[in-house]
Amino acid sequence: MDRNTFTGLFLIMIIIAGSVWLMKPSDAEIAKEKALQHQDSLKKAGIKPNPATAKLDTTVKTAAPAFDSAALKTPFGSTLAGTQKLVTLENKNLRVKLSNRGGRIYSVELKNFKTHDNKPLVLFEGDKNKFGFTFAAGVASVNTNDRYFTPSAENLTVTGKDSSTISMRLSYSATQYIDYIYSLKGEGYKVGFTIKSTGLESVVANQGSITLNWETSPKKLEKSITLDREYTMIQYYDTNEDFDYIGDTKDNTKEIADKKMQWVSFKQHFFSSLLLSKDGFSKSSLSVSTDTSNHTDIKQLKANLTLARSADGTYPLDFYFSPNRYKILAAEGHGFEKQINLGWGPLKYINRFAVLPVFDFLTKFNWNYGLIILALTVILKLVLSPLTYKSYLSMAKMRVLKPEMDEIKAKVGEDNPTLLQQEYLKLYKKAGVNPLGGCLPLVLQMPIVIAFFRFFPGLFELRGQSFLWMNDLSTYDSFINFGFTIPFLGDHLSLMCLLMTISTLIYTYFNNQISGVTGQMKYIGYITPIIFLGALNGYPSGLNYYYFLANMFTFLQQYIIKLMVDDKKIHAQIQENKKKPEDKKKKSGFGAKMEEMMRVQQQAKVAAPKKGK
Structure with missing residues (x-):
């Protein structure tokens, strides 16, 4: 994604959000539309509304309705x-x-x-x-x-x-x-x-x-x-x-x-x-x-x-x-x-057969629910730690390869992206590095992250439970009440949501350092947390608290893994992989298909001018 594409997408997002907010109907317009729909339904049913009673009456009538003496003589009169x-x-x-x-x-x-x-x-x-x-x-x-x-x-x-x-x-x-x-x-x-x-x-x-x-x-x-x-x-x-x-x-x-x-x-x-x-x-x-x-x-x-x-x-x-x-x-x-609602598809089964039993087990200790969420987060992070390690290791390999990738980029140039990607794939193959290795573990964790998004807002046990400054973990903590509504944010600011957003921004910063990403891609990761600030500001503080804890434990995991992973050893291992004969290296079906696709595209691009002549 180049700078122009990124800028264009960002502006489109702002325009769409602004249009939705500016063009939304007022309460009076909505009420008027409902009244018109009601009148249309009466017409279709062949009923003529009485002009004196067509307006919606929201008052509660406690007085008995008027009726004549003839009505008393009817059955059940x-x-x-x-x-x-x-x-x-x-x-x-x-x-x-x-x-x-x-x-x-x-x-x-x-x-x-x-x-x-x-x-x-x-x-x-x-x-x-x-x-x-x-x-x-x-x-x-x-x-x-x-x-x-x-x-x-x-x-x-x-x-x-x-x-x-x-x-x-x-x-x-x-x-x-x-x-x-x-x-x-x-x-x-x-x-x-x-x-x-x-x-x-x-x-x-x-x-x-x-x-x-x-x-x-x-x-x-x-x-x-x-x-x-x-x-x-x-x-x-x-x-x-x-x-x-x-x-x-x-x-x-x-x-x-x-x-x-x-x-x-x-x-x-x-x-x-x-x-x-x-x-x-x-x-x-x-x-x-x-x-x-x-x-x-x-x-x-x-x-x-x-x-x-x-x-x-x-x-x-x-x-x-x-x-x-x-x-x-x-x-x-x-x-x-x-x-x-425990979620759709696999999310439902994750919540029902994994998250709920663990949560019910932790509640038997009669801890504060803030501590139960903390324990649940620790257990989840320990279960997912192998995936976190593989993700970190893959990003470290890509970071070590960065100087060689820059050399290839300088040699090939940016005007031929197909050839550039083809050369990158050759480098990955020689070095024994999977370019998707850092993404796949994160993708595998996403269903669990989304499952928790469904789990916490509907969790009855959190209702009325307090922790720290949060009076009720089942709803938002209004750290600041504005007294008026701000587009995108609402009428308040949730402190836990703000902390979650700040921790996500910090996590994105350090993640960029680990992966060595540069250019416009370096800044894309900062947009999502800002969007989440508005989207999750009105959601339960228990949910934002979990996301905040997840970020904190991810920092801790990455710090420990960093002590275990030596860039020099990774570089040496990559150099050893390059010396191995081609047939002894692991061949990825996905990598082979990508390489073949790039080769075909490059041949087509070279042949295109000749065909025009």
Whole structure:
């Protein structure tokens, strides 16, 4: 890469980044576009929006809707009137509030956890959250979300191994009704939920299946709303054990009719609300949207799920409101642990079968998690030390060959790069040096480095754990709060990210000294750490802490290896290799192909002027 190429690529990168930032739509423009999309969808459905109510209403309405006396005479008409009351179902882990309006779960609190600002951890709360279904009863259309149920009991607290239930009843008559039955054991994160219809065969048609409408707006629980939104999505797992998700990076809608969903999860960064049907949902319609002007709710998650009636005339389901901790989810079964993103392809297996077991082993010592990350880094560096040694040794050989390469360059000239590379390859072959020897060990280490990039941000164990000045290793440490947003950097500066960047720049400097690289390539390595400063400034301090430690231990390894490697001995060995007969030297298949390719290119270049004549 010459100076002009490097300068051009660098300017293009700046132009693209600047264009993305300058041309991004404002919050008002995004809201306007969503409103237009909503109106278009209404038109396609043949619905004319009321101009007075077309504007999005974000207020929570607690007053009962108005209805006339004729509505009271329709089937289930008496359930239109009522006052909202909450019933609490509680165990060691959960505090679940049920609302008689809709008979649904009104809020869920995980009792053993707190938000980033030490408040009760409530996954969702309020009337914006819905759960129910619509059915036809005579000429009336009944939506259970709008109806008032009758609870079977007041507040219940379950302890030990006991199990208690509360039912919410939607009555048509004394012998005809729909029950929502909630059950809870003394501990755990499972809330049993069963829908049961009694005596309504002549009132409600088509009871063979129902379509549940489940909507929620997860609340902001962590320090970084950006990471919260990045990790909040809808995940689903079908009866064929295939896992997928939508809405992680952008708003999305998906219709699924060819597969049965076993469970659907409204997943947040460290916690999830999951709905399980052992018989499966025959149809699913999923939707994720983001209101960026809302700074308390992360996203808006919706799922319409079609459920078949079981043999005993019920619709059995289970809710799970749990932390996204691998051990807890794996113990529940049903593939719940797939909610945790351990990376793609080989990265997933590295994290699952290597990193996680080592991390779990280290946690048994009850050390501070900062020390556990330190120990994990030491173990990783020791395992990779043979590759680090080979990389250093290869770069040292290239450095020793540098004077001879400069002589070849002066002799051949820079105007014939094909011939120059051909001569370099001859020199490498004679000296017994692999020019890629310094790169390959680093390439082999890259999957592990990337695996940790996925491992630490989603690691529940780091949540709320402090170390040194870092109050929470699962989020960024805001060493400096700007009070305003700086493009590329954000509204703060993370000290650990800054230290990681400085250590990477120093590492790049010493690495250039070892390899003897010159020219424009000498400066390319300094660009990546600067990019990482902006990219990782909002990422967990635990991740930046690991990268910082990795750099420090690499310095130490290289210092020790430097004491073991003598440039004079390397030079002498290279000279001995040159004296060996050609047929006794190791021939690399890759090197032979490269040499043949260079030879063909050189012949073509020499023959080109003659062909023109």
